[in-house]
Amino acid sequence: MTERKASGELRVAIAGLGSIGTKIATALDQGIEGLTLSAVAVRDPAKHQAFISSLRRPPTILPLDQLGEAADIVVECAPSSQLRAIVEPAVKRGRAAVVVSVGGLLDNFDLVDLARANGGRIIVPTGALIGLDAVNAAAIGTIHSVKMVTRKPIDGLKGAPFIVQNNIDIDNLREPLKLFEGTAREAAKGFPANVNVAVALSLAGIGPDRTRMQVWADPTVTRNVHRVDVEADSARFSMSIENIPSENPKTGIITALSVIALLRKQRATLCVGT
Ligand SMILES: NC(=O)C1=CN([C@@H]2O[C@H](COP(=O)(O)OP(=O)(O)OC[C@H]3O[C@@H](n4cnc5c(N)ncnc54)[C@H](O)[C@@H]3O)[C@@H](O)[C@H]2O)C=CC1
Numbered sequence: 001m002t003e004r005k006a007s008g009e010l011r012v013a014i015a016g017l018g019s020i021g022t023k024i025a026t027a028l029d030q031g032i033e034g035l036t037l038s039a040v041a042v043r044d045p046a047k048h049q050a051f052i053s054s055l056r057r058p059p060t061i062l063p064l065d066q067l068g069e070a071a072d073i074v075v076e077c078a079p080s081s082q083l084r085a086i087v088e089p090a091v092k093r094g095r096a097a098v099v100v101s102v103g104g105l106l107d108n109f110d111l112v113d114l115a116r117a118n119g120g121r122i123i124v125p126t127g128a129l130i131g132l133d134a135v136n137a138a139a140i141g142t143i144h145s146v147k148m149v150t151r152k153p154i155d156g157l158k159g160a161p162f163i164v165q166n167n168i169d170i171d172n173l174r175e176p177l178k179l180f181e182g183t184a185r186e187a188a189k190g191f192p193a194n195v196n197v198a199v200a201l202s203l204a205g206i207g208p209d210r211t212r213m214q215v216w217a218d219p220t221v222t223r224n225v226h227r228v229d230v231e232a233d234s235a236r237f238s239m240s241i242e243n244i245p246s247e248n249p250k251t252g253i254i255t256a257l258s259v260i261a262l263l264r265k266q267r268a269t270l271c272v273g274t
């Protein structure tokens, strides 16, 4: 993230103006120290025209693969199927890509090598989770185990490939049902739009094959609930977060706020937390 406009501001582009992307665009437009919203990529420009025009400084609309030409930081906020199309051209140009569809990174991990070879970066925000600072720190030493349990309301899980492929009826549940137990890597395949947090946790800690996870469909909760237990040689810690869903029931409101906090840190004079 070293290249800058003549004004000294870092230019930020956003790929995907859904639940997360629109909030980040709004925050940038309202002002984040040292950053400016330069471009966006959308699937259907007509649908987003009113929103884009309502911004004080409307960004240019560009195709996904041109965002890296107009920005120093490209923020991916689209479905994970688009991850490669967004991140590859950006990191090839030596840009930083902030990835929220982090589950999709596991099948595209060569992008990390591509970024390294071209002076680019891939940055995964804490997103809808909690405490990746502590996991990062513990991973400097030895982490023995990381276990995560996710409970979601029915609307937050509908359509997940694991549920569809196994023909599981979650619509008529009256009590919590454990849908899945396995590794974070397996969870990301079965629930690609639901467990990005588990993949972020695994990349901060002991990797997607050693991070264990359960996914529950829970008709008794109204929030996306994640509990994490870590055993390390430096500390033992447990963390939980209850996320209020956004207009997209699969996505917690805090996800966009996490990216905004990350962007604020890029040029802030005082930075708190790792
Ligand atoms: N890392 C984390 O903690 C979290 C990550 N996520 C992930 O973040 C991603 C975005 O989530 P939301 O904003 O809630 O999804 P959303 O469905 O509200 O928005 C996605 C947007 O991408 C747009 N889009 C689709 N194809 C596109 C293309 N080819 N070019 C440009 N735009 C395109 C859609 O039109 C839509 O506006 C998802 O992959 C989701 O799974 C969600 C919650 C937490």
Ligand SMILES: O=C([O-])CC(=O)C(=O)O
Binding pocket: 128, 193, 194, 195, 196, 197, 198, 224, 225, 243, 250, 251, 252, 253, 255
């Ligand atoms: O990780 C995800 O994909 C979304 C999630 O659980 C949340 O928003 O709480």
